[in-house]
Amino acid sequence: MRSSECWSVLSFVLLTGAAAFKISRGPSMDHSEITQMAILDVTVRTCRSLAEAEGRDFVFHPLSLTVTCVIAACDAAESTKSFQIAIKLIQRKNKRVDIRRLFNAAYHFDDETFEDGRKVITDGLAIIKASNKLDNFKAAREKLGEITHPLQDFYSHSNWIELGKEIPNNNLITVGTNIGNIDLARPTCQNCVGNDCTNNILEDIIRDQILTTGYFDAILSSKPAGKCSHGGRFDQTSDDEPIGGINKDSLTANHGHLHNAAARLAIDATIQLLDDIRGAAGDTDFLRMLGISKGSNKALCFVIDTTGSMADILAVKAVTASIIDTKAGTRDEPSLYILVPFNDPDFGPLRRTTDPNVFKTWLSALNATGGGDFPEMSLSGLQLALTGAPPGSEIFLFTDATAKDIYLKDTVITLIEQTKTVVNFMLTGSFRFSFRSLLANNGHNMSWTNQMSSPESQLYSELAHYSGGQAIEVSKDELSEATSIITESSAASLVTILQAVRSPGKDESFSFSVDESVRNLTIYITGNVLNFTLTSPSGVSQSTNSPNESLATVKVVGNFRSLQINPTVGIWEIMLLSTNPYSIKVIGQSGIDFLFDFVQFFQGASEGFDVLENRPGAGGNGTLLLTLTGSDSGTVTDVSLVEASGSGEVNGRMETLGGGEFLAHFDTIPSVEFVVRVKGKTDSRSKASTNDFQRQSTTQLKASTLAITSVSENIIVPGTLFLVPFSVMTGDVGGNFTIQATNDRDFISSFPDSLVLADGGSANGTVTLSAPLNTPSGSDVTLTIQVEAPGGADTNYIVQRFSIVNTVTDFQAPACRLIRLRGDCSLNCSLSAWELVVDVSDQSGVVRVDIKRGNGTLNTAVVAVGSGGENTTRVSYAASCCSPDVELLAVDGVGNVGSCPFSINDNPSTAALSTGTTLSLSYLIWVSLGLILVYQA
Ligand SMILES: *[C@@H]1O[C@H](CO)[C@@H](O)[C@H](O)[C@H]1NC(C)=O
Ligand SMILES: *[C@@H]1O[C@H](CO)[C@@H](O)[C@H](O)[C@H]1NC(C)=O
Ligand SMILES: *[C@@H]1O[C@H](CO)[C@@H](O)[C@H](O)[C@H]1NC(C)=O
Ligand SMILES: *[C@@H]1O[C@H](CO)[C@@H](O)[C@H](O)[C@H]1NC(C)=O
Numbered sequence: 001m002r003s004s005e006c007w008s009v010l011s012f013v014l015l016t017g018a019a020a021f022k023i024s025r026g027p028s029m030d031h032s033e034i035t036q037m038a039i040l041d042v043t044v045r046t047c048r049s050l051a052e053a054e055g056r057d058f059v060f061h062p063l064s065l066t067v068t069c070v071i072a073a074c075d076a077a078e079s080t081k082s083f084q085i086a087i088k089l090i091q092r093k094n095k096r097v098d099i100r101r102l103f104n105a106a107y108h109f110d111d112e113t114f115e116d117g118r119k120v121i122t123d124g125l126a127i128i129k130a131s132n133k134l135d136n137f138k139a140a141r142e143k144l145g146e147i148t149h150p151l152q153d154f155y156s157h158s159n160w161i162e163l164g165k166e167i168p169n170n171n172l173i174t175v176g177t178n179i180g181n182i183d184l185a186r187p188t189c190q191n192c193v194g195n196d197c198t199n200n201i202l203e204d205i206i207r208d209q210i211l212t213t214g215y216f217d218a219i220l221s222s223k224p225a226g227k228c229s230h231g232g233r234f235d236q237t238s239d240d241e242p243i244g245g246i247n248k249d250s251l252t253a254n255h256g257h258l259h260n261a262a263a264r265l266a267i268d269a270t271i272q273l274l275d276d277i278r279g280a281a282g283d284t285d286f287l288r289m290l291g292i293s294k295g296s297n298k299a300l301c302f303v304i305d306t307t308g309s310m311a312d313i314l315a316v317k318a319v320t321a322s323i324i325d326t327k328a329g330t331r332d333e334p335s336l337y338i339l340v341p342f343n344d345p346d347f348g349p350l351r352r353t354t355d356p357n358v359f360k361t362w363l364s365a366l367n368a369t370g371g372g373d374f375p376e377m378s379l380s381g382l383q384l385a386l387t388g389a390p391p392g393s394e395i396f397l398f399t400d401a402t403a404k405d406i407y408l409k410d411t412v413i414t415l416i417e418q419t420k421t422v423v424n425f426m427l428t429g430s431f432r433f434s435f436r437s438l439l440a441n442n443g444h445n446m447s448w449t450n451q452m453s454s455p456e457s458q459l460y461s462e463l464a465h466y467s468g469g470q471a472i473e474v475s476k477d478e479l480s481e482a483t484s485i486i487t488e489s490s491a492a493s494l495v496t497i498l499q500a501v502r503s504p505g506k507d508e509s510f511s512f513s514v515d516e517s518v519r520n521l522t523i524y525i526t527g528n529v530l531n532f533t534l535t536s537p538s539g540v541s542q543s544t545n546s547p548n549e550s551l552a553t554v555k556v557v558g559n560f561r562s563l564q565i566n567p568t569v570g571i572w573e574i575m576l577l578s579t580n581p582y583s584i585k586v587i588g589q590s591g592i593d594f595l596f597d598f599v600q601f602f603q604g605a606s607e608g609f610d611v612l613e614n615r616p617g618a619g620g621n622g623t624l625l626l627t628l629t630g631s632d633s634g635t636v637t638d639v640s641l642v643e644a645s646g647s648g649e650v651n652g653r654m655e656t657l658g659g660g661e662f663l664a665h666f667d668t669i670p671s672v673e674f675v676v677r678v679k680g681k682t683d684s685r686s687k688a689s690t691n692d693f694q695r696q697s698t699t700q701l702k703a704s705t706l707a708i709t710s711v712s713e714n715i716i717v718p719g720t721l722f723l724v725p726f727s728v729m730t731g732d733v734g735g736n737f738t739i740q741a742t743n744d745r746d747f748i749s750s751f752p753d754s755l756v757l758a759d760g761g762s763a764n765g766t767v768t769l770s771a772p773l774n775t776p777s778g779s780d781v782t783l784t785i786q787v788e789a790p791g792g793a794d795t796n797y798i799v800q801r802f803s804i805v806n807t808v809t810d811f812q813a814p815a816c817r818l819i820r821l822r823g824d825c826s827l828n829c830s831l832s833a834w835e836l837v838v839d840v841s842d843q844s845g846v847v848r849v850d851i852k853r854g855n856g857t858l859n860t861a862v863v864a865v866g867s868g869g870e871n872t873t874r875v876s877y878a879a880s881c882c883s884p885d886v887e888l889l890a891v892d893g894v895g896n897v898g899s900c901p902f903s904i905n906d907n908p909s910t911a912a913l914s915t916g917t918t919l920s921l922s923y924l925i926w927v928s929l930g931l932i933l934v935y936q937a
């Protein structure tokens, strides 16, 4: 699937002779499009620079600036979905500023709030850099979305464009610089002439280059005398003299004639911001922040019971080591390894590494000791893993004991739902033949329990099914084999084609459609199924005891069976005979998949929809937002909400939004657990037909009659008390509702245990959290607040992530001091060389010096460390005279990025340091209908 679609986009453009490739969905550009353009631009350049550094070819055609084509150029097909997820999250957090912080002027550069607006941006930038340093990429993405909003709004809401500026205001991302000539006392606008606001900014304001913004208020029609308004239907101030506004939000806005110019600078400014983050993080980590990495882009995440009873089981270390070795260097190599031990009463810490050898060392250092009584802290370990692993990860939990911390069950379910994580339980020993429960039962019931329904494993199988994973019950001897079968499939680009749970079991036939993009088709059956019959599209069958494996290679371990199938395109069928509970899951590898979220519509000043971050409302209608990944030209034709343990389903009405996005409207949302099934078409390789595909969500979903909302600041300063206010609403009966708040870092918190609600009423509460003083800057905490209706019939939740950030005081980029610059480049350049020695120093320490531009070799050595941690790094650089210029990039401890240019052609004694100037290799040509991005070679 590499880049065929990218080339077909290209040939279409060439064949039709179109001069412009229209990227914008509507005639106006919105925040999402601006953000995506900037991300794609910087991503392409980052991939190019990595490819060049590694001596690889880099092919990218500028006309194909789409997610799929950029991913293809980056040679990271396995990262398509995670890149898409990262972009969506950034876009959503950006858009949400208009919903949650509409009246906070600083987030929109309204009301001449220049300093406050910049503070939002630069404070956020510090958090992004600190988070990236600790690999907290999700926190970085969320913050990035939030601060791109004011940054982009500046170009629409201020008069920067009207002042004739053609490049972004670099000082918006740099603390302590001059944003512009600001004069709060001076009148800036006059009335528009009828509907014509083209010249409403006062001439002297333009002449004197005074920077101003519009004023906005949705309620009051007042503003300081003589000031410009934002303008538009919801801005009451624009009826107040001077009448009319100056915003460039769309082509039809008061200054809509400058919309394209504003959007272009907003893209360039976002590119600058991203380049600054890239400089601080380095190319590889910058791409990881955007969900792009080498290998599978999946985490291999193990949560392991280390209590004494697990002594034999730690033999799983050996299997794991061998799985890691087989995947090393392949596209299926995990890009992150996570280990969470749990014991009793201790659990954690969570450790992450990108180095498989480090992970193996951790595994081999695990000891099985302690644990006290039989149940262990398994859900606490799982909770840590769920909050610490990237969304959509697969977690393997190994234990032989029940959970002691059952009170975390609802929290774990909500985290599974939120992160769409798959959890597999590898259960041994006591679950097959529970000696302890035997003792507890005084020797009664001395028989093999039906594994799937044994009470001890029921919690685990319920959680597994909820997440779309397996609860595999094997003997200790079989554990290695089971682990190897199931982790084998935790490959890159794994998609779910069908999944169902039947408890109690019943005889049932399941059919599913396999498309031509699917590789490594595998069926998992968990539970004691008596018989299966698999039938291929051409009618060939294979059953449990078929003498030959004509269709599938079958492996059986414990209660788990895997069928590996040669994926013939067409409709397959599998008949299962069983009265025991079972689950079936059909998976494959494919680039084509979908993302989905329930959305909520808004009316008023910020129209549109926002993603719901908890359960959708029960009983009523609902809308899903779907994004097709891995195909720019594909389409979604059918979306259904399918009962997870039954055959009922609700079909949605489709609405195409463009850009690979679709809305599916449902008249009713099922009242039981359900999954989302999507059918659609993509271009076929053969061109003779279209390619019909089917995909399903793995995580089960549930509706709720309760709603819970919370809006709070998202930065915690260590050692201070942090308040999280929340509101709970019941759409139905009232009563005494139970509240539970949990966080994954064991921070001390307090919250009301219960809230009393009237029928259809609401109530407010507050959770207080405090991060210990020694919490590292850049770490984060995930808080889950749950509300449970009386009797536990219904629950809903809200999950929030907060960054822990110490106040940053260093805004100064590292400084360069030239020590030596010498060489004679007067001869044939290929025969001569030059050298440079520079001392780089910074109050927060110099953490990295790289060559940003130049083709020589660099050596660095720390030469002095001051009392406050400030260090001086001596940099020696040597290059051929054919490469006479160099630009050094230097990063300090808090992520300030400086760059120092030197050239053998001009031989100054010291070189001035320029901060924050980022060189965009792209320039944009705007054509009236759309835009083309042109890249310099
Ligand atoms: C595990 O046990 C070994 C030997 O008994 C000991 O040296 C090591 O420190 C232990 N490791 C941990 C993490 O407890
Ligand atoms: C997946 O399929 C490819 C061929 O399409 C094959 O080379 C590879 O070994 C398979 N992987 C697994 C885990 O079966
Ligand atoms: C399984 O079903 C097939 C087809 O219905 C039948 O031929 C076979 O004998 C059955 N096997 C068992 C073990 O029941
Ligand atoms: C969904 O329900 C809401 C309120 O119950 C109603 O206002 C709205 O029109 C419904 N939407 C659709 C598409 O049926």
Ligand SMILES: *[C@@H]1O[C@H](CO)[C@@H](O)[C@H](O)[C@H]1NC(C)=O
Binding pocket: 736, 737, 738, 753, 754, 756
């Ligand atoms: C609500 O329930 C909690 C225990 O779950 C109890 O402590 C509290 O007193 C109850 N409140 C009311 C008003 O009944």
Ligand SMILES: *[C@@H]1O[C@H](CO)[C@@H](O)[C@H](O)[C@H]1NC(C)=O
Binding pocket: 727, 762, 763, 764
């Ligand atoms: C909850 O708080 C919101 C604003 O924070 C307020 O508007 C609302 O009236 C409060 N509701 C209750 C029941 O106190």
Ligand SMILES: [Ca+2]
Binding pocket: 307, 308, 309, 310, 371, 374, 376, 400, 401
């Ligand atoms: Ca134990």
Ligand SMILES: [Ca+2]
Binding pocket: 810, 811, 812, 813, 814, 842, 843, 844, 845, 892, 893, 896
């Ligand atoms: Ca510094």
